[in-house]
Amino acid sequence: MDSRLTTGQPGNPLQAWDAADRALLAAVDATCSALAVVGERWGALVVPLADRVRSVLIDSAAGRAALTRNLTTCEASVTDQLRFGDVSEEPDSLGDLASPEPARWPCGHDGVLMRASPSVALFDWQLSRLGELAPVGAPVWIAALANQWSNGHERCVASRLGASRLGASVRSRGVGKARVVQRTIQMALDVPTPWTTIPGPTGFALASVPGVFCHGRIDPGARSLLAALPSQMAGQRVVDLGCGNGVMGVEAAARGAAAVIFTDDSLRALAAARRTWLLARQSGATARFAHADAGAGLPAGEADLVICNPPFHQDRAQTLHIVDAMLLASRRLLRRGGQLVMVGNRHLHHESRATSVLSGVKIIHDDGRFSVLRARR
Ligand SMILES: C[S@@+](CC[C@H](N)C(=O)[O-])C[C@H]1O[C@@H](n2cnc3c(N)ncnc32)[C@H](O)[C@@H]1O
Structure with a gap:
């Protein structure tokens, strides 16, 4: 991992990458050339894959700022099509509230990298929407720190992307353990309202x-x-x-x-x-x-x-x-x-x-x- 990556937040004790980022980078297929990244934090996934990432879904303003800065600091060759797909819609009227259809995520990718949220409810909602990012059959790699991966996450993967055993634990030097799992995108059965x-x-x-x-x-x-x-x-x-x-x-x-x-x-x-x-x-x-x-x-x-x-x-x-x-x-x-x-x-x-x-x-x-x-x- 590039040691120039930072969170950019004074006093933040966290490193800008962890074992889950490393696990995803090690797992991703070299043949995918239009990736979407879900749950990026500070740029640890997008920076090394900058020429292959088309969209990044990132909730945090500090994370977006760090990603942008890290792309420059690390001299990453960014695709000119890099998009931020917003995770939540922002309704403008009470009419929108009556029918809370989430805004669409960007489409047209050939693979998805996803950091699983520790919130099982958020993870499940995001899984239910992966079909917006890439077609059925496209590969998706999901990773989380092992201590943030629960039976609930496992059940969500089984119900949305088909059952199978979790991937092997991947030990990353000095930064703990991660879980990584590969599946393919399935036909979405429903997109439950998250609200x-x-x-x-x-x-x-x-x-x-x-x-x-x-x-x-x-x-x-x-x-x-x-x-x-x-x-x-x-x-x-x-x-x-x-x-x-x-x-x-x-x-x-x-x-x-x-x-x-x-x-x-x-x-x-x-x-x-x-x-x-x-x-x-x-x-x-x-x-x-x-x-x-x-x-x-x-x-x-x-x-x-x-x-x-x-x-x-x-x-x-x-x-x-x-x-x-x-x-x-x-x-x-x-x-x-x-x-x-x-x-x-x-x-x-x-x-x-x-x-x-x-x-x-x-x-x-x-x-x-x-x-x-x-x-x-
Ligand atoms: C303890 S919650 C309080 C939420 C709400 N005000 C309440 O009282 O229930 C802290 C909030 O700060 C937000 N937050 C965390 N880091 C932040 C940052 N660097 N800048 C702005 N907001 C941040 C979180 O997303 C969260 O919504």
Whole structure:
């Protein structure tokens, strides 16, 4: 693997490739010349195969940025046809919600490389759509880290692509084990709608889709954050940073906010937030949806309030680099005197990290498990 590949995220403990990437690269057939890559992370698959990859399905804004940078750094000979196929549709109207047909994935490939999502529900949905990428009979190689591959994944492969034993484990030096399996694309029986709706904690319905944080349920940290939000936000410009299903931004609008920016690294999360927004019909506020790594590219110095429930994991690794990135983003996005309200597991002490970035840091809510801080720019 090219040692110049990076995630491009300061403090990210993850390497830009792992055993599953290596397993796929070792397995892929040299005769395929128009590949689709599903579930790419930082470019570890696309960069070495750049002259044979036509489409890459990648959910993360940070992943897209890293892929683009890595293609240049590694001097990859990119096909001029490389496309990003978006994993989720972004409905524009309530009409779209009534019939949530996913947007079509790009077609015309002769093979598919796929990193299996740890979410079995997302994996199954993606498997059900492989026939959009390549014709029946085309080869598909699927890989996952062995500790992220479950019986549920195995059952999905058996039902969508035909039963057979898993491929052999492939040990990759120093980076653990991966599972890789090869099948051929089968006729799709059905494409189940991935969307569900759950009752939100304050009366709004929340749209949910596999692969989005806390799919189908409400995060207890989000409940604590909601309890600590100002009861009135009349006329405020609010950023829902790491919006997930949009629960915070919709609540801000219900409490009087004039404008809400929903932003998340995940395209799927944004699609869920947009659905939540459309369902809630908060016509008194404007909404914008931004696919970005920690709010990158959003206007600086304009927000009155940033609301944030930051992740402290990437894959299975605990890491606080995204918390730090979101604190820095809050400082950039807030107007002078504007406020951040952020929740975290109590033992992680986000308040001590916030102190070096913002002023007036104060814990305003503590339920024993989660604490919520307020800070000022
Ligand atoms: C703990 S969830 C919170 C979701 C929602 N706000 C809630 O309270 O239920 C964290 C969210 O941050 C998003 N996220 C992770 N890394 C990010 C990044 N670098 N930039 C922006 N969003 C990110 C995740 O996709 C996820 O939706």
